[in-house]
Amino acid sequence: MDNFTMSMPTEVLFGQEMTKNLSDMIKKYNGSRVLIVYGGGSVKKTGIYDMVTDHLKENGIFYKELAGVKPNPRISSVREGIKIIRENKLDFILAVGGGSVIDASKGMAAGSTYDGDPWDFYLRKAKLEKSPLPIGVILTLAATGSEMNGGSVVSNDETERKLPFRHPMLKPKFSILDPTFPFSLPKFHTAAGITDIMAHVFEQYFSPTDSAYLSNRLAEAIMKTCIHYAPKVMENPFDYEARANILWSGTLALNELLTYGKVTDWATHLIEHEISAIYDISHGAGLAILFPNWMKFVLDEDNVNKFIEFAKNVWDVNTKGKTELDIALESIERTREFFDFLEMPSSLTEVGIDDSRLEEMADKAIIFGDLGGFKKLGKEDVLEILKMSL
Amino acid sequence: MDNFTMSMPTEVLFGQEMTKNLSDMIKKYNGSRVLIVYGGGSVKKTGIYDMVTDHLKENGIFYKELAGVKPNPRISSVREGIKIIRENKLDFILAVGGGSVIDASKGMAAGSTYDGDPWDFYLRKAKLEKSPLPIGVILTLAATGSEMNGGSVVSNDETERKLPFRHPMLKPKFSILDPTFPFSLPKFHTAAGITDIMAHVFEQYFSPTDSAYLSNRLAEAIMKTCIHYAPKVMENPFDYEARANILWSGTLALNELLTYGKVTDWATHLIEHEISAIYDISHGAGLAILFPNWMKFVLDEDNVNKFIEFAKNVWDVNTKGKTELDIALESIERTREFFDFLEMPSSLTEVGIDDSRLEEMADKAIIFGDLGGFKKLGKEDVLEILKMSL
Numbered sequence: 001m002d003n004f005t006m007s008m009p010t011e012v013l014f015g016q017e018m019t020k021n022l023s024d025m026i027k028k029y030n031g032s033r034v035l036i037v038y039g040g041g042s043v044k045k046t047g048i049y050d051m052v053t054d055h056l057k058e059n060g061i062f063y064k065e066l067a068g069v070k071p072n073p074r075i076s077s078v079r080e081g082i083k084i085i086r087e088n089k090l091d092f093i094l095a096v097g098g099g100s101v102i103d104a105s106k107g108m109a110a111g112s113t114y115d116g117d118p119w120d121f122y123l124r125k126a127k128l129e130k131s132p133l134p135i136g137v138i139l140t141l142a143a144t145g146s147e148m149n150g151g152s153v154v155s156n157d158e159t160e161r162k163l164p165f166r167h168p169m170l171k172p173k174f175s176i177l178d179p180t181f182p183f184s185l186p187k188f189h190t191a192a193g194i195t196d197i198m199a200h201v202f203e204q205y206f207s208p209t210d211s212a213y214l215s216n217r218l219a220e221a222i223m224k225t226c227i228h229y230a231p232k233v234m235e236n237p238f239d240y241e242a243r244a245n246i247l248w249s250g251t252l253a254l255n256e257l258l259t260y261g262k263v264t265d266w267a268t269h270l271i272e273h274e275i276s277a278i279y280d281i282s283h284g285a286g287l288a289i290l291f292p293n294w295m296k297f298v299l300d301e302d303n304v305n306k307f308i309e310f311a312k313n314v315w316d317v318n319t320k321g322k323t324e325l326d327i328a329l330e331s332i333e334r335t336r337e338f339f340d341f342l343e344m345p346s347s348l349t350e351v352g353i354d355d356s357r358l359e360e361m362a363d364k365a366i367i368f369g370d371l372g373g374f375k376k377l378g379k380e381d382v383l384e385i386l387k388m389s390l
Numbered sequence: 391m392d393n394f395t396m397s398m399p400t401e402v403l404f405g406q407e408m409t410k411n412l413s414d415m416i417k418k419y420n421g422s423r424v425l426i427v428y429g430g431g432s433v434k435k436t437g438i439y440d441m442v443t444d445h446l447k448e449n450g451i452f453y454k455e456l457a458g459v460k461p462n463p464r465i466s467s468v469r470e471g472i473k474i475i476r477e478n479k480l481d482f483i484l485a486v487g488g489g490s491v492i493d494a495s496k497g498m499a500a501g502s503t504y505d506g507d508p509w510d511f512y513l514r515k516a517k518l519e520k521s522p523l524p525i526g527v528i529l530t531l532a533a534t535g536s537e538m539n540g541g542s543v544v545s546n547d548e549t550e551r552k553l554p555f556r557h558p559m560l561k562p563k564f565s566i567l568d569p570t571f572p573f574s575l576p577k578f579h580t581a582a583g584i585t586d587i588m589a590h591v592f593e594q595y596f597s598p599t600d601s602a603y604l605s606n607r608l609a610e611a612i613m614k615t616c617i618h619y620a621p622k623v624m625e626n627p628f629d630y631e632a633r634a635n636i637l638w639s640g641t642l643a644l645n646e647l648l649t650y651g652k653v654t655d656w657a658t659h660l661i662e663h664e665i666s667a668i669y670d671i672s673h674g675a676g677l678a679i680l681f682p683n684w685m686k687f688v689l690d691e692d693n694v695n696k697f698i699e700f701a702k703n704v705w706d707v708n709t710k711g712k713t714e715l716d717i718a719l720e721s722i723e724r725t726r727e728f729f730d731f732l733e734m735p736s737s738l739t740e741v742g743i744d745d746s747r748l749e750e751m752a753d754k755a756i757i758f759g760d761l762g763g764f765k766k767l768g769k770e771d772v773l774e775i776l777k778m779s780l
Contacts, residue, residue: 008398014651
């Protein structure tokens with residue numbers, strides 16, 4: 001078990017009607033002039049936007065807004081937000097939405113106290129030195145875990161790059177998680193969210209650090225919860241218990257808890273970023289296509305035990321009379337079937353991507369070095385996984 | 391799943407040699423004049439005391455010390471600590487030890503900014519209103535979880551009371567967890583610590599809130615980790631991986647993570663407090679005696695499913711051809727056997743306690759009302775569990 005430092009400053013308010021505490025929380029973190037950031041307008045349809053703005057008005061909190069943040073959020077939105085923050089001397093960012101909205105908000109938070117272009121942070125040209133603006137979150141979708149971590153992934157249309165940027169100071173001050181907010185999500189978004197959560201757990205579960213036993217068991221707890229509730233929530237989107245457990249799984253899957261004491265992987269996420277940077281597909285869809293292929297590619301004699309653990313503890317695979325390899329392959333098959341059940345795509349072809357730019361994606365994926373902590377992947381490996389995924 | 395609020399301000403520095411960050415952490419939380427609190431001197435034997443004080447001297451941090459805090463820490467130690475803090479205008483408390491030392495330190499932290507007697511907090515006569523002194527922890531024993539929560543349990547010899555006091559402001563600012571520090575613990579303390587961890591999980595696992603599925607799976611992850619590593623650490627006290635996983639289990643077992651979204655029990659802990667308030671037995675020993683009897687007493691047709699879950703998911707009980715009741719009883723039997731393996735006592739008689747004061751203990755246990763969230767226990771129920779434990 002490796003050394004680690006735990007710091008979880010984000011306060012979570014979980015449950016129905018927790019939004020009533022919003023203005024108290026903003027004030028607690030010295031906010032008085034707020035930028036509300038949201039996406040394509042679904043928060044208006046669901047009434048969450050009205051609930052939030054009514055609440056702010058009633059409590060005398062000044063706000064401006066930035067609408068239209070897209071999935072795979074663009075650096076152009078980040079720049080626009082920073083402009084509004086500066087023009088109006090805003091001191092707090094309230095992200096109302098899912099991962100894209102939160103990630104864009106983090107870019108704004110960092111960029112608003114920085115003199116240069118916020119894209120510099122993603123290009124690793126600049127380091128976050130000044131305290132960013134504080135962020136609060138009202139989460140509407142279980143998926144990215146961005147509501148409790150310091151990570152942000154943003155795309156640049158001009159350069160077709162999608163890059164991560166991470167800093168402890170970017171962790172939200174608070175996140176409000178109301179399991180009724182995702183009730184009205186389209187089925188596809190619910191399913192892509194569950195896929196994303198599972199993928200986050202995979203990135204941390206598949207690790208060379210066998211000694212982080214407890215972290216591995218915690219990861220299995222989250223995967224089992226997703227597997228248990230996925231059919232329920234696909235059947236009935238208003239199932240509070242299912243929504244609540246999935247929402248909480250999404251947060252715990254990526255708030256660092258599962259990383260403690262171990263090396264993690266993240267190759268698949270970085271490969272996926274190269275796909276969605278060019279083709280703008282849903283992150284969850286890209287992960288569903290790639291992950292089973294990544295598993296097949298990396299599986300070998302040395303790491304087969306990890307897949308057997310995965311098969312037994314997560315998928316309840318009956319191992320009797322089967323070879324180690326068979327058991328491992330069955331765990332991968334079960335993963336594929338789970339994503340199929342969620343009606344996620346299983347090939348790049350299915351989402352309209354051909355082989356014309358695979359080489360370019362593989363090149364870009366390794367721009368900061370080889371990928372992966374479970375198994376190191378160079379350019380040729382990445383290319384092979386992309387080809388397997390066609 | 392019930393509503394909840396998550397706030398985990400304590401920073402954890404986990405791993406070998408993490409103590410080198412001590413003075414930076416004290417300064418981060420504005421400490422400059424420190425009270426070091428420790429127990430019976432084992433930290434001197436192990437060299438931890440020298441390591442800490444050398445480090446403070448090298449970094450120019452002024453300190454005074456309070457030694458001799460006992461297991462089942464006394465309010466007299468708390469009062470003594472407050473006196474030293476006031477006389478020397480100290481501004482930070484560094485607890486070096488296990489749960490008793492940390493719990494006593496919390497009493498001092500609260501009492502040093504309060505005009506009355508610190509015992510008032512435990513008697514629920516006073517509320518913590520002023521900010522307590524900040525606390526840092528160097529943990530030497532995996533057990534109570536006090537290193538990351540706001541709870542403190544202190545005993546009063548004069549009145550033979552042992553009472554809990556809890557406040558979010560009492561959460562330590564940081565805790566340093568070095569898995570090598572418990573290497574030299576006597577076998578009994580290691581075993582009592584594991585018992586305490588398991589008992590903390592039981593108090594939260596046995597809950598009427600079935601819908602907190604993820605919290606239940608996380609609880610099982612911690613129990614499985616304790617069960618996996620208990621034989622290893624009893625066999626080899628220098629097993630770093632075992633010590634590390636058990637240490638981390640102890641912290642996660644009682645840092646609120648397992649309580650989220652559910653009603654918890656705590657009857658057994660409160661009954662145990664009445665025993666150790668009078669007889670000064672080890673808390674872990676008391677819990678090992680009581681818990682299997684509490685389980686047998688509360689098991690009924692309505693909650694048998696919880697015990698079946700416990701049997702299957704924690705103890706891997708083979709359920710084929712067995713009645714529900716048999717499976718449930720087998721899970722209790724396995725719990726008893728686990729504590730037996732840890733060489734914990736299984737009856738009050740074994741630790742020299744007879745039936746002469748059972749009635750008095752039952753009376754005191756319910757002084758603030760009936761006990762338990764899983765099953766409500768009145769005085770007669772408590773008395774019955776105590777009799778079963780003779």
